[in-house]
Amino acid sequence: MHAYLAIQRVGKDVSELLLAQKNIYLPPHGRYQFAAVARNAVQYVIPGGRVQPGETPLQAAVREFQEDSGLTLPVATVKPLFTDGQEFAFFRVVNPPGLSVEQLNVQLAEGRTGSLKFSNLRWVSLEDAPSVFGNKDAYKTLPWVSVQVMRALNAGFSKEWINQRANEPHARFVKAVAHLILDTPVVEPTPGPSSQSGTPVPHA
Numbered sequence: 001m002h003a004y005l006a007i008q009r010v011g012k013d014v015s016e017l018l019l020a021q022k023n024i025y026l027p028p029h030g031r032y033q034f035a036a037v038a039r040n041a042v043q044y045v046i047p048g049g050r051v052q053p054g055e056t057p058l059q060a061a062v063r064e065f066q067e068d069s070g071l072t073l074p075v076a077t078v079k080p081l082f083t084d085g086q087e088f089a090f091f092r093v094v095n096p097p098g099l100s101v102e103q104l105n106v107q108l109a110e111g112r113t114g115s116l117k118f119s120n121l122r123w124v125s126l127e128d129a130p131s132v133f134g135n136k137d138a139y140k141t142l143p144w145v146s147v148q149v150m151r152a153l154n155a156g157f158s159k160e161w162i163n164q165r166a167n168e169p170h171a172r173f174v175k176a177v178a179h180l181i182l183d184t185p186v187v188e189p190t191p192g193p194s195s196q197s198g199t200p201v202p203h204a
Helices: 057-069 101-109 137-141 143-154 159-166 171-182
Strands: 002-011 014-022 048-050 079-084 088-094 118-125
Touching: 002 057, 002 171, 048 057, 057 088, 057 101, 057 118, 079 171, 088 171, 101 118, 137 143, 143 159
Parallel strands: 002 088
Antiparallel strands: 002 014, 002 048, 014 118, 079 088
């Protein structure tokens, strides 16, 4: 089973989802002893990974995000989203404290994470997310993509295998977004001070 963590940023007129773009070639790093070509290579995905023996899907989703990004999210803030049989489980967390995409991208660029699965993280509006998933022709022109393809070929992986991994299905992520759209929490604005007449004072 695979477990995924949908991280949302929700506020007044804002509803965004954190997506991660997968690297292609994964050299040995940390507890990963062997080189690999990433599943959904070069695609933007919802962060997650395989559930390890002895783990619950919830524990796996939180651990995978910590390994892949360097940020530990409190388990108590993570809620179930949906499960599809024994194949995958999705969880969600809304407005997690201490999450800075800029800082996390610096850590990714410097290789200061437990895994090397992600090239970068970005916020995407929830409505636009389905159109971001999948392999895109534009990715072929990214400088790091050609470098990693060559590294994978030099490590012994075939063009066919790289192509297969770069075109892995992404329907599960689209399905997760549908669940999020149907169940997006409403964040009420914080009440400001009131005037003597009792009429709320508008925020500046």
